[in-house]
Amino acid sequence: MREVAGYLPGLDPDSVAWRTLAFGRGGTDLEVAVPELTPAQVAALAERVRAHARSVLKTMPVAEVVTAVDAAVARLLDRDDPWRRRAERLLPLVTGYDAEMVRHGLTSYLKTFRKPELLRFLAEDFANPGVLDDFQPVPKGGFARAFGPDLLLHVWAGNVPGLPLWSLVCGLLVKAGGVGKVPSAEPLFAGWFARLLAEVEPRLAGCLAVVWWKGGDAEREAEWLRRADTVLAYGSTASLEALRARVPVTTRFLPYGHKISFALVSHAALDPHTVRATARGVAHDVARWDQQGCYSPHVVYVERGGGVDPRGFARHLAHELACQAIRFPRRALDPGDAGGVAAWRHAEEMQGVADPARELLADPAGAWAVAYADRPQPLAPCGLNRTVTVVAVDRLDDALPCVAPFRPLLQTAAVAAPPRELFRIAGLLGAAGVTRVCAPGAMAAPEAGWHHDGRFNLSDLVAMAEIDRGAELAADALAPYRD
Amino acid sequence: MTHAQIVEELLAFLALDDADEAAFGTMALRLFAYQFEHNAAYRRVAMQRGRTPRTVRSWQAIPAVPIAAFKELTLSCRPPEEAERVFMTSGTTRAGVRGACYHPTMAVWERSMTRTFRHRFMGGDARLPMAILFPDAAAMPNSSLAHYLAVAVREFGAADSRHLVDGSGLDVDGLVTMLETAAAAGRPLALLGASFSFVHAMDALAERGCRVALPEGSRILDTGGFKGQSRTMEADAFYDRLSATFGVPRRRCINMYGMTELSSQFYDDGNESCPSVKSGPHWVRTRVIDPLSGAEMPVGTPGVLVHHDLAHFNNVSAILTEDAGVAVAGGFLLLGRADGAEAKGCSMAVAEFLAAAQG
Known part of the structure; x- marks a missing residue:
């Protein structure tokens, strides 16, 4: 099977050099052709997107952009639509994720980009989204209008299906011309979305491009970096650092680095009626995308004093992970991933032998593992791919010193606690650097409009152009109808 | 018992x-x-x-x-x-934590070493002059490799064998002298040491424009990989360069694979092609x-x-172990480390977390 990645409006595909990336699982091979553009092609594409963004996108009311995205997303939510069927067929081959998990995950994620949710994105960042269309009065006096960049470069990373959609849609909502670089690990989805969007709203056809270059190809990257007004990039600390060093200082750079997430379980969530639901939620969070998301939990801090003790919770969690392994089997691991899991498991197993306060509960076939520690442990990544540590704490507050040293790396905390405790703990977590508190089971499904890593999805992208109150008054003095 | x-x-x-x-x-x-x-x-x-x-x-x-x-x-x-000796692991995987292997007697360890070394490295030679690119056992009393090389010199080295690495680094003059002496005398020389020391040695010799053709029968033993102590080289490039620098054919460049956590070593029969087949004693x-x-x-x-x-x-x-490998006829191929994963998504793997938390 062969699939062409990317979206290159205005470029003749025959004039483009294509490189083949090989994927395939379970005996089905998939070749994905990714474009390798020449500097001249980069220049032409950048100019085209920039020009179309100016002449088309920026003249469309934001409501029409919302309608177009909503229509494209509706197609992707329709399981009979050819694009959706293609995604369900090919994304498991590309990423290795279980097909059912891809199907569930896509639907859950795409729901974040329907019209009501898109309006929520707008409302989150703009008290009056009309500022994206025209000058609007502002409280201090005068008027303001928000302008997105003409050329927004997205550098996407990782293999979590659909991930690029978040920033791609945010760019569209602020009417930015968008060029996205797809990662080699999942090069397809973004290009499909761009083509589908052009299908449902032909006016947008020239306003987006989806490209590829090999990670580390500084020369090709530089061609894009010097043409972009704003660069929004995902990736590891090292790759973002390297990228930042090459972005011109006048270009806005918005980095989204790798993050670590965790869960807190109050004793109130551990009575015999609630413990199963809590464990099931956490197991779902661990299993989803095989723990590859920034929102995936690595450690669960469990409070003593409930009907089930923390060690008992670890057993419940192990059981639920075993159920997940049947419902959504983990993808086949390459030797490096398997080695990472094995190294973590072996270290935990040996600590269990050395120290009665530690224990490892693990699937003999290797599909999942739960480590247990009977006293507070600093936050630390597990071996990924459905490995998690349960740490007993006397009070949830005791988890704070465990996570606080890692402030710049923290993202989501799932909290299972009664209302008053939820808000109290959320205050402490926020102060420690956590940017999202959610319920167990929802870690992998951020709500529409969530401030990704604590930042503003839309207002970080725009520049405000303001008309001073004084300018208005001065203009009055020049009006033909002045007294 | x-x-x-x-x-x-x-x-x-x-x-x-x-x-x-x-x-x-x-x-x-x-x-x-x-x-x-x-x-x-x-x-x-x-x-x-x-x-x-x-x-x-x-x-x-x-x-x-x-x-x-x-x-x-x-x-x-x-x-x-x-214990007569304690060998410590390098402690690279978890910062500061080192493992220990206790040897109440070195008799079995040394019998294992000498018997295999004689067979797999010395060929028919009883003794050879040895240039050791590694610190001596006095400098590194808990290093199994330092002890291995000490036994090699003691049991198989000629009187003019020398250690060429100490606290101040590689003795390049000493190395050049040994190489030139061996070449002039037409007497085979054995070079033994850590793989990364060979990279340093080759760089230092290249800087001086020094290349030698060691006499027939000379041989090289490298071990341990690069471990972040030198730049990493692909195996083929490494053995090509060894061969070019010292005039020792690749089939006489032996790679030893050993671990602190073992008392025996594995060898290949030269590195004419890589990866070479490794095997150990019975x-x-x-x-x-x-x-x-x-x-x-x-x-x-x-x-x-x-x-x-x-x-x-x-x-x-x-x-x-955490070493990846594959079984083949006559032994196994070593494929590198299998101890670390990189996040495929935007989650964090251990190595990146440690780097970020320290940085």
Whole structure:
């Protein structure tokens, strides 16, 4: 099977050099052709997107952009639509994720980009989204209008299906011309979305491009970096650092680095009626995308004093992970991933032998593992791919010193606690650097409009152009109808 | 079975010409029973896995201890304080934490080393002048490699053998002198050391424009890889350059694969092509397994190496490594480390987390 990645409006595909990336699982091979553009092609594409963004996108009311995205997303939510069927067929081959998990995950994620949710994105960042269309009065006096960049470069990373959609849609909502670089690990989805969007709203056809270059190809990257007004990039600390060093200082750079997430379980969530639901939620969070998301939990801090003790919770969690392994089997691991899991498991197993306060509960076939520690442990990544540590704490507050040293790396905390405790703990977590508190089971499904890593999805992208109150008054003095 | 008895039995076993499957299995099971009885930490590991001398019927079923265990547990049949030598692991995987291997006697370790070294490296030569690109054992008393090289010099080195690395680095003048002397005299020279030391040596010689053609019969032994101590080189490039710098053909460039957590070493028969086939002596057997399920991988399918080294009698003979490899006819191919994953998504893997948390 062969699939062409990317979206290159205005470029003749025959004039483009294509490189083949090989994927395939379970005996089905998939070749994905990714474009390798020449500097001249980069220049032409950048100019085209920039020009179309100016002449088309920026003249469309934001409501029409919302309608177009909503229509494209509706197609992707329709399981009979050819694009959706293609995604369900090919994304498991590309990423290795279980097909059912891809199907569930896509639907859950795409729901974040329907019209009501898109309006929520707008409302989150703009008290009056009309500022994206025209000058609007502002409280201090005068008027303001928000302008997105003409050329927004997205550098996407990782293999979590659909991930690029978040920033791609945010760019569209602020009417930015968008060029996205797809990662080699999942090069397809973004290009499909761009083509589908052009299908449902032909006016947008020239306003987006989806490209590829090999990670580390500084020369090709530089061609894009010097043409972009704003660069929004995902990736590891090292790759973002390297990228930042090459972005011109006048270009806005918005980095989204790798993050670590965790869960807190109050004793109130551990009575015999609630413990199963809590464990099931956490197991779902661990299993989803095989723990590859920034929102995936690595450690669960469990409070003593409930009907089930923390060690008992670890057993419940192990059981639920075993159920997940049947419902959504983990993808086949390459030797490096398997080695990472094995190294973590072996270290935990040996600590269990050395120290009665530690224990490892693990699937003999290797599909999942739960480590247990009977006293507070600093936050630390597990071996990924459905490995998690349960740490007993006397009070949830005791988890704070465990996570606080890692402030710049923290993202989501799932909290299972009664209302008053939820808000109290959320205050402490926020102060420690956590940017999202959610319920167990929802870690992998951020709500529409969530401030990704604590930042503003839309207002970080725009520049405000303001008309001073004084300018208005001065203009009055020049009006033909002045007294 | 006492310590003295097991040492005596092992020395006799090492002295055999070869050992078939049955003979190896019998000795391995006797040794497992000995270690199970005398090594309390190993007994706990084995019992946790439901393996005891009563249930284990084949050497393949002897529970292998992951190398991480040496960082957590004291794995010794004799009291550690009685050890004649203690070898420490490098502690690269978890900052600051080093594992220890205790040797109550070096007799078995040294018999294992010398017998295999003579056969796999010395060929027909009794002694050769040796240039050692590694600090001596006095400088690194807990390094198994320093001891290995000390034994090599003591048992197989000519009187003019020298260590060329100390606290101040590589003695380039000394190396050049040894190379020129050997070339002028037409007398074969053996160069032995850490792989990264060879990179430093080749860089230093290149800086001086120094290339030699060592006499026929000269040979090189490198070991241990680059470990972040020098730039990393692809195996082919490394052996090409060794060959070009010293005039030693690639078939006489031997790579030794050893571990602190073992008492025997593996060798290839030269590196004419890479990766080369590694094999050990008759008292060591290697299996390739799936690191998660423990299932044995078919010949030709990559997995992780498990070594059963009967000479490692005081600690644990069955060691589960973090080295990827594949079984082939005549031994195995070493494919590199299999200890780390990178996040495929936007989550964090251990290495990146440590780097970010420290940075």
